[in-house]
Amino acid sequence: MTPIIEVDNVSKVFPARRGPRALRGGLGLRDWMQGGRKTFKALRDITLSVAPGESLGIIGRNGSGKSTLLSIIAGVTLPTSGRVTIRGRIASLLELGAGFSPVLTGRENIYLNAGLMGMRHAQVDEVFDDIVAFSGIGKFIDQPVETYSSGMYVRIGFAVAVHTNPDIFLADEVLAVGDAEFQRKCRQKIGELREQGKTIVFVSHDLGIVNTLCERVVLLDNGRMLQRDTAQQTITYYLRQVGQEKGVHAFGDAETEVIHCDGRVSVFHERREISAANGFTMDIVSLGQNHSSRDADWEVTEKSERDCTAVGKMARLPITLHWEFVCESGRLLWRIAMICDRDCPIDQITVLLMLPTGYARWLYGDLTGIFPDIAPTDTSWNVLVSPEAKSTETAALPGADVALPPLMFRMEKHNTFFGLLWANTEYLMYSRVLSAQARFPEHENIFSAGRHDIMELTIDPNIPLESISDHVFSSRTVRSGPVSARFESGCIRLYWNDLALTTYLHVYTSLLIEHLWNDSQSLQWRSIVPIDGGIRFTGESRRFPFSQEWEVMEGEQGLQLRLWLVAQQELMVQECHTTIVVPAEYQRWETDHEQGVFPPHDPDRPNWKHCNQSYAPGKRIAAWSERLPSITMEADDTCPEVRMTAINTSLQENARALQALRPSDVGRLRFPAGRTPYFSGNIRIVLPDAT
Amino acid sequence: MNTVVYDSREERKLHRLILDLVRARELLLDLVWKDLRVRYRYAAMGFLWAVIEPLAFTVILTFIFTFVFADRTAPAQLTDGPPFAVMLLCGLIFWQCLSASLATATTSMVTNKNLVTKVRFAREVIPIAACCMPLVQLAIGFILLLATHLAFGGSVGGTLLFIPMVFIVQFVLTIGAALFLACAHVHYRDVGSLISVLLILGFYASPVFYPLEMVRGARVPQWIVTAYMANPMAGLLTCYRQIVFEQRLPDMSLLVWPCICAALAFLFGALLFRRLAPTMSDYL
Numbered sequence: 015m016t017p018i019i020e021v022d023n024v025s026k027v028f029p030a031r032r033g034p035r036a037l038r039g040g041l042g043l044r045d046w047m048q049g050g051r052k053t054f055k056a057l058r059d060i061t062l063s064v065a066p067g068e069s070l071g072i073i074g075r076n077g078s079g080k081s082t083l084l085s086i087i088a089g090v091t092l093p094t095s096g097r098v099t100i101r102g103r104i105a106s107l108l109e110l111g112a113g114f115s116p117v118l119t120g121r122e123n124i125y126l127n128a129g130l131m132g133m134r135h136a137q138v139d140e141v142f143d144d145i146v147a148f149s150g151i152g153k154f155i156d157q158p159v160e161t162y163s164s165g166m167y168v169r170i171g172f173a174v175a176v177h178t179n180p181d182i183f184l185a186d187e188v189l190a191v192g193d194a195e196f197q198r199k200c201r202q203k204i205g206e207l208r209e210q211g212k213t214i215v216f217v218s219h220d221l222g223i224v225n226t227l228c229e230r231v232v233l234l235d236n237g238r239m240l241q242r243d244t245a246q247q248t249i250t251y252y253l254r255q256v257g258q259e260k261g262v263h264a265f266g267d268a269e270t271e272v273i274h275c276d277g278r279v280s281v282f283h284e285r286r287e288i289s290a291a292n293g294f295t296m297d298i299v300s301l302g303q304n305h306s307s308r309d310a311d312w313e314v315t316e317k318s319e320r321d322c323t324a325v326g327k328m329a330r331l332p333i334t335l336h337w338e339f340v341c342e343s344g345r346l347l348w349r350i351a352m353i354c355d356r357d358c359p360i361d362q363i364t365v366l367l368m369l370p371t372g373y374a375r376w377l378y379g380d381l382t383g384i385f386p387d388i389a390p391t392d393t394s395w396n397v398l399v400s401p402e403a404k405s406t407e408t409a410a411l412p413g414a415d416v417a418l419p420p421l422m423f424r425m426e427k428h429n430t431f432f433g434l435l436w437a438n439t440e441y442l443m444y445s446r447v448l449s450a451q452a453r454f455p456e457h458e459n460i461f462s463a464g465r466h467d468i469m470e471l472t473i474d475p476n477i478p479l480e481s482i483s484d485h486v487f488s489s490r491t492v493r494s495g496p497v498s499a500r501f502e503s504g505c506i507r508l509y510w511n512d513l514a515l516t517t518y519l520h521v522y523t524s525l526l527i528e529h530l531w532n533d534s535q536s537l538q539w540r541s542i543v544p545i546d547g548g549i550r551f552t553g554e555s556r557r558f559p560f561s562q563e564w565e566v567m568e569g570e571q572g573l574q575l576r577l578w579l580v581a582q583q584e585l586m587v588q589e590c591h592t593t594i595v596v597p598a599e600y601q602r603w604e605t606d607h608e609q610g611v612f613p614p615h616d617p618d619r620p621n622w623k624h625c626n627q628s629y630a631p632g633k634r635i636a637a638w639s640e641r642l643p644s645i646t647m648e649a650d651d652t653c654p655e656v657r658m659t660a661i662n663t664s665l666q667e668n669a670r671a672l673q674a675l676r677p678s679d680v681g682r683l684r685f686p687a688g689r690t691p692y693f694s695g696n697i698r699i700v701l702p703d704a705t
Numbered sequence: 706m707n708t709v710v711y712d713s714r715e716e717r718k719l720h721r722l723i724l725d726l727v728r729a730r731e732l733l734l735d736l737v738w739k740d741l742r743v744r745y746r747y748a749a750m751g752f753l754w755a756v757i758e759p760l761a762f763t764v765i766l767t768f769i770f771t772f773v774f775a776d777r778t779a780p781a782q783l784t785d786g787p788p789f790a791v792m793l794l795c796g797l798i799f800w801q802c803l804s805a806s807l808a809t810a811t812t813s814m815v816t817n818k819n820l821v822t823k824v825r826f827a828r829e830v831i832p833i834a835a836c837c838m839p840l841v842q843l844a845i846g847f848i849l850l851l852a853t854h855l856a857f858g859g860s861v862g863g864t865l866l867f868i869p870m871v872f873i874v875q876f877v878l879t880i881g882a883a884l885f886l887a888c889a890h891v892h893y894r895d896v897g898s899l900i901s902v903l904l905i906l907g908f909y910a911s912p913v914f915y916p917l918e919m920v921r922g923a924r925v926p927q928w929i930v931t932a933y934m935a936n937p938m939a940g941l942l943t944c945y946r947q948i949v950f951e952q953r954l955p956d957m958s959l960l961v962w963p964c965i966c967a968a969l970a971f972l973f974g975a976l977l978f979r980r981l982a983p984t985m986s987d988y989l
Contacts, residue, residue, distance in 0.1 A: 028987055029987065029988075085822075085986070086713070088823075088824070088825055089711050089713070089716075089825030089983075090821075090822060090823065090824065090825055090986050091983065091984050091985075091986045091987050092713050092716055092717075092983040092984050093713055096713075097712070097713050097714050098711070098712070098713040099711070099712050099713070100710050100711040100712075101710060102710055103710060104710075104711070104825070106823060106824060113819055113820045113823055113824060115739045115742070115743065117739070117742045117743050117746045118738075118739055118742055122735070122738070122739070122742075125735055126732070126735045126736070126739060129729075129731055129732035129735050130732065130820060130824045130826050131824060131826075132728070132826065134731055135731050158746075
């Protein structure tokens with residue numbers, strides 16, 4: 015096919031200007047004499063061609079000649095030697111709206127701007143309405159554009175450029191302008207243009223966009239073309255090539271190689287990039303303004319073959335990011351901290367891990383799902399699972415036939431507000447994202463001067479696909495024969511092999527204080543500590559001055575459960591309980607005093623309904639079903655006095671509850687300051703035939 | 706698709722100029738319109754200034770030369786031509802057309818830098834648009850001239866048809882000079898300042914507020930008169946007067962030199978501009 019753009023052996027020398035350099039300092043006669051000789055060689059022997067419908071990206075550092083090449087292709091300036099041939103009409107998206115005259119109205123400027131791109135009035139008439147509609151200028155169209163906001167300028171400029179129906183688009187960082195809404199529109203439009211088979215030449219620092227938009231990418235350095243290959247190859251080459259710079263360090267261990275490049279982390283496994291082109295970055299939103307780690311000024315302070323410490327001074331924030339990487343037998347540990355020079359308001363911190371679209375499934379807590387395909391019409395991020403799921407471990411699994419390792423991520427947060435979420439990006443970025451995000455509520459968003467540890471992220475590409483789901487939960491799971499208990503965001507899920515034995519609220523506690531129920535799910539749970547035979551975790555109430563300590567251990571025929579209440583000051587509790595919520599399949603119940611059958615759920619009753627008659631203190635409650643193993647909750651000797659209760663939930667919740675209840679007898683439920691036993695006992699799980 | 710739309714080697718060739726200009730005719734009009742809007746924006750009296758400006762200038766100069774310097778300008782009064790004010794106005798509107806064109810065209814590439822450095826188009830339209838804008842003022846001024854001429858008892862006839870023919874010569878000359886100056890100004894910004902000085906000189910060295918006969922009749926060496934006549938505006942302005950006031954064909958002898966000047970200026974200007982325009986953005 016005849017190439018639509020042909021650049022043949024092009025060099026460009028910028029002449030130096032004659033005349034004095036500065037206003038003061040004599041006539042500059044010397045400069046005048048020498049001026050003509052001091053030239054600047056911006057491009058050297060560039061040869062490339064672009065086929066119709068192809069999109070070419072141009073990357074390179076500042077001053078590498080990217081923009082010069084673009085303006086030579088645009089025909090704005092001529093090459094000093096060599097030849098450029100273009101076989102189609104060009105619309106340049108360079109500095110949108112720059113050609114606007116502030117005095118003219120929007121309408122006049124549209125005609126003038128389109129005219130500059132070679133359109134006649136009659137042709138503009140045809141698309142005029144589309145332009146106005148796309149730009150969303152509406153009634154302002156007959157106002158002078160000097161009354162417009164800068165966003166409106168850019169909007170009209172972009173609208174004109176895309177509606178002149180050219181064959182070739184030249185774009186230079188255009189997507190970085192305008193409001194978010196318009197950027198989305200822009201990106202969508204560019205995606206569409208690409209689908210329509212338009213040729214796009216794109217210059218950008220945003221490697222992610224270049225990666226998704228461009229089939230081929232050219233790397234320029236110092237006016238020379240260093241590499242010309244597929245986007246992925248060139249970008250990888252670029253990241254390695256700039257390795258000598260101060261903000262860059264490449265390190266690795268086993269099959270993993272990591273490149274930190276000025277606030278962006280790229281990870282390779284067996285020489286394949288497992289991060290998307292945008293890499294792993296961090297965003298801080300302060301006073302409504304987003305600051306990316308990529309805009310910071312980075313310096314690698316310590317480096318070795320396996321680890322790296324990088325310090326990045328944020329450009330417009332009094333914050334220094336402190337990143338520490340350790341790569342050990344293929345596993346990458348990323349410690350993130352920040353140092354505030356002074357008190358600084360932060361609304362949101364996000365650590366973004368961009369992954370290629372080769373990853374097809376995510377695993378998150380109990381949930382798993384498939385990443386949907388990203389369509390050109392996707393102009394915003396599509397959140398697949400939100401931090402409400404509260405797990406700190408998650409995994410991404412590659413699609414079939416994709417040569418990517420399964421990835422496991424573990425977040426050790428130092429700040430309780432962080433949660434993980436999975437999302438698809440919009441079409442232009444075309445990646446999967448794992449985002450560790452914290453939004454700080456208004457009264458807790460001031461970060462005092464000093465160091466703040468944010469989190470530690472572990473990225474492990476070494477776990478085989480089969481066992482990854484076990485790994486995701488291994489640290490929070492206690493096993494006892496076929497029984498396993500997994501702690502998750504304030505409750506414990508019980509399993510018989512892979513069979514879920516609990517539902518809805520699972521095993522949880524709740525305390526009624528000042529007429530408010532405080533479920534264990536609403537506590538803030540800190541990290542899980544392994545103890546002898548089990549795990550321990552602590553959850554703190556945000557509302558009242560107490561916390562709970564849970565210990566789950568392997569027990570005879572099941573699990574041992576030890577719960578404490580730690581009150582900071584004397585706490586008056588009206589009522590409290592420890593409850594196992596089981597599926598409606600469980601039909602029979604038995605306590606120390608009586609036994610019965612769970613009645614069918616009453617559709618008119620929104621509340622839980624107690625099934626037992628006797629509320630005498632007891633030690634034991636059990637439930638049976640036909641299919642599932644029986645569950646017995648037993649209080650042991652150290653347990654405070656409880657009353658065992660069998661409960662039907664509402665019809666919607668469709669479950670049964672086994673409850674160890676402590677009602678409010680006067681004076682009984684006064685928890686003194688300090689650590690007091692809350693519940694202690696066993697959960698026995700036995701197959702029906704074994705009883 | 707396979708037709709070459711842009712070839713960097715063809716850019717400097719002159720033969721595409723006419724085609725390019727024909728293609729860009731609507732753009733040219735848009736640019737003229739833009740310049741007019743820029744010029745008269747927020748002016749309460751708007752285009753009325755196109756009338757007021759030459760009128761005020763005429764009144765001032767008339768006052769100076771008929772009262773202040775009355776003695777020295779006596780010869781002008783003695784000729785049996787039209788009143789001084791009308792004679793002055795006739796020279797003034799055409800001179801101002803030239804001087805306004807050149808003054809704006811010279812700096813036009815620099816003022817329209819944002820267009821030149823962003824988009825590829827026939828760059829000639831920018832200085833040419835700058836030359837077209839004063840045509841509007843000229844048209845208004847010309848009506849004003851005819852009105853005052855009639856008011857002072859003159860008469861008009863079919864000879865007015867010769868005006869456009871003479872003006873074509875001036876216009877081609879203006880465009881040629883404008884193209885050259887616009888180029889020169891991009892490379893040497895001194896040109897902008899220089900041209901404003903030269904235009905003041907030109908105002909006095911052209912028969913604007915005095916008739917050409919005054920120079921010819923003056924007692925000065927012949928070489929000075931020859932040098933004076935080298936200014937093509939000397940011939941052109943006199944031709945306009947002959948057409949309007951004497952209602953006759955202008956002296957062809959007066960037109961020969963301006964024609965040569967116009968042709969040369971246009972050729973030189975257009976060639977130079979084509980040659981330099983494609984890389985102009987490097988210097989902006």
